[in-house]
Amino acid sequence: MHVLLVNPPWAPADLPSLGIGILHAAVSRADPEARVEEIHANLEWLDWIADRQDFTSHDYEYYSIQRYFRGLGDWIFSSALRGRPSSTPAGEEDSRLAMTSWLHALAPRFVEELADRIIKIAPDVVGFAVTFQTTVAALALASQIKHRDPTIVTVFGGANCDGPQGTAIHRNYPFVDFVVRGEGDVTLPSLIRLLRNQADRTDADFATIPGLCWRSGNGRTTTNPLARRPVLASMVPSPDYAGYFERWEASSARHTAEPQLVLESARGCWWADAHACTFCGLNGSMTTFRSKQPERFFAELIDLVRQHQVLDVIAADNIIDNGYYASLLPALARSEYDLRVQYEVRSNLGIQQLEMLAKSGAAIIQPGIENLSSPILKLMRKGLTGYQNVRMLRDAETVGLTVLWNYLYGFPGETERDYDKIVEQIPALHHLFPPQGCSRIQLQRFSPYVESPELGFPDVVPHEQYALSHDLPESELRDLAGLFDAEPRGIPEAFSQRFAELLGTWRQSYAESQLSFLDTGEDIVLTSRRPAFRWDRRLRDPVAAEAFRILERPRTRAALARDLSSRLGRPLAPPALAPLLDQWRALGLVFEESGHLVRLAVPDRNQSLLHLGNTTACRARTDPRHSRYPQTVLGDGDLGEDDASAVAHRLASGGILRVTLPGLVDLADADAGPRTARALSLVRELTAHAIHVEWRARTAPDLALTPFCHLYPPAGLVGGGSDALERWHDRFYVGLCAYRRGPGFIQVRDRRWDELRRFTIDDARYLATIEALSNSVVADVAPDVALALEAESLVRRFGAALWWVPCPLRRWPLPAPL
Known part of the structure; x- marks a missing residue:
């Protein structure tokens, strides 16, 4: 049995496909006699274009990542799927119009050439990893393969095939023989074994494979129920990335980008097991959390780093296993390898956990901050508060972690009043890592907002991008779509634009902003170099100094007064602290939200030297505060x-x-x-x-x-x-x-x-x-x-x-x- 696995355009060029890597290993393990090969059609496409036009990995990323929510990458290959070109979608950037139209016109030729190559390889089965903006390219290529050789079996799987999406693909595109819905680690090897035994198999055999879409003798789609139990983490093999890195070395992308490893130490989300965030559909049909044993994952990670000589690792997990802070991360720290790992975490981590992330090489975290307003976070069912999120940003800056986050708005029940206090205090946050973007939430399949209309979006419709790429009625697009549109909720567009501009100023100011302190034990030396707050202060008064220390953790004014009374040994009432706290608010020294205060200054560890784009950090040699340092x-x-x-x-x-x-x-x-x-x-x-x-x-x-x-x-x-x-x-x-x-x-x-x-x-x-x-x-x-x-x-x-x-x-x- 000759199996060819295909990673279609527009899968990220600088990342090996985790799905293909795992499935390659899984099929090889289940059937040692099977011959498994790969075609990284994403890199083939990038190089094919670069041979004809000035086109780099940065251009590729524009269509692959930046225009994902517009579906532009899928539309480019719709000319190959439909057999005819169409007008460029509205809203495309003027500077990209000519390139986009040219790619759309050439896509059919690329697909035909690649299909010819695959026919010469003569595989028995061609499997397509279908995620994000790869569906249309995969469909177009599968169509051409079946047209040339109907005996080749085509199989689709991946995130875009989960639940009803997989059934819709199978039902509407007869050149797709099978669709694997849900986790394919066990399903695909089972299907390969069944296809090998042609003489003995019956329709009843196909009916035993969980989640499989197949055609019975009458040609109609049959969809098997999804697996009731998730694949155990211990059953998931280490991904085989040899084919990707061999192809990468021959690609023009290597001149303008660096590859990273993609690994998964866990699947599912332990938070979603009990409290699914209203807007999130990332876990698809299987949210159950399970993780690999830390010793096993450590060995897997180091082995792949050694094999491919790549030190940058993205953990594909939706959330880190809490047990890893005392197991995996210390092991990585002890290794003394200079890894750069990206992990998704919760934003309520303590400073010790963040320090362990930094020591382990987890230099980039994605803590799911999303918003700084507690009432809006409650609408999201995040189980977190705005002041906790600000504390996370402060402590991440303290230990030197890059924080990936986007500010989301547009939630049912959200009002401008929820933003008033946040807008007022944004300038005080300029020394903390800013959001990469600000956008209205995008409705995703499997999210509570789509699955439960009573939460505020009663009339969702398929995102317009699907009609631009598929000639299907809306009833079919509803099953096919992964993204949906609805009447906007929450703050109006004019307000959101002003808020986005405010966050843009934050991004521009971060590099040269600073709010730091040095606690000498006798007093506290404070330095502020933010655009709206340029000052130096010393806290000599024992009440002020101790209040500052206590506000390392969020406190209400009443709780702060109680803690101060206990530490100083004399009673202090909240009104007595009001002038001090109001002054600190005016100086941007504290953040106050939902009745809680938290200090914003970070312990000075020369963080300003680490800010890329900071042109002043080395020049401030005569700063008088330095004599105290x-x-x-x-x-x-x-x-x-x-x-x-x-x-x-x-x-x-x-x-x-x-x-x-x-x-x-x-x-x-x-x-x-x-x-x-x-x-x-x-x-x-x-x-x-x-x-x-x-x-x-x-x-x-x-x-x-x-x-x-x-x-x-x-x-x-x-x-x-x-x-x-x-x-x-x-x-x-x-x-x-x-x-x-x-x-x-x-x-x-x-x-x-x-x-x-x-x-x-x-x-x-x-x-x-x-x-x-x-x-x-x-x-x-x-x-x-x-x-x-x-x-x-x-x-x-x-x-x-x-x-x-x-x-x-x-x-x-x-x-x-x-």
């Missing part, structure tokens, strides 16, 4: 230590935020040798920890400084042009040239010359050399390896000393980039 002045003896990493780690662990180096670091004199290399090694390691470094350098007019611009800029340059230091400031950010450790390899990402230069190093001799140079500048290393690294500007020679150039990745920039 934990700092140290190093002597020549410190520069004599070989292990700069250990010195920087000791300082960072001790809470040091500023370090002053002695003397001049001579960048121009080769005879300066070991001292220069050791000084630069220390600057490199301190930069990686986002510690302010006071140092001075000597250069020469003809010395290029670009090789050094990933280091914290010096306070002064002796020699060289007058604008050289300014250019250094403009170019610098933490992570500009950095390396990350993986199991058996090192990755370097170097942007010092504006373009991204990528290196993956797995040769044992090179790894040994890098290990030696990262610990000592006079190490005994292989000369040929040192020369090769020097040629790529990854090693620099100072006399007899060799300096390893890239910074380690100790702290991620915000947002955490690839």
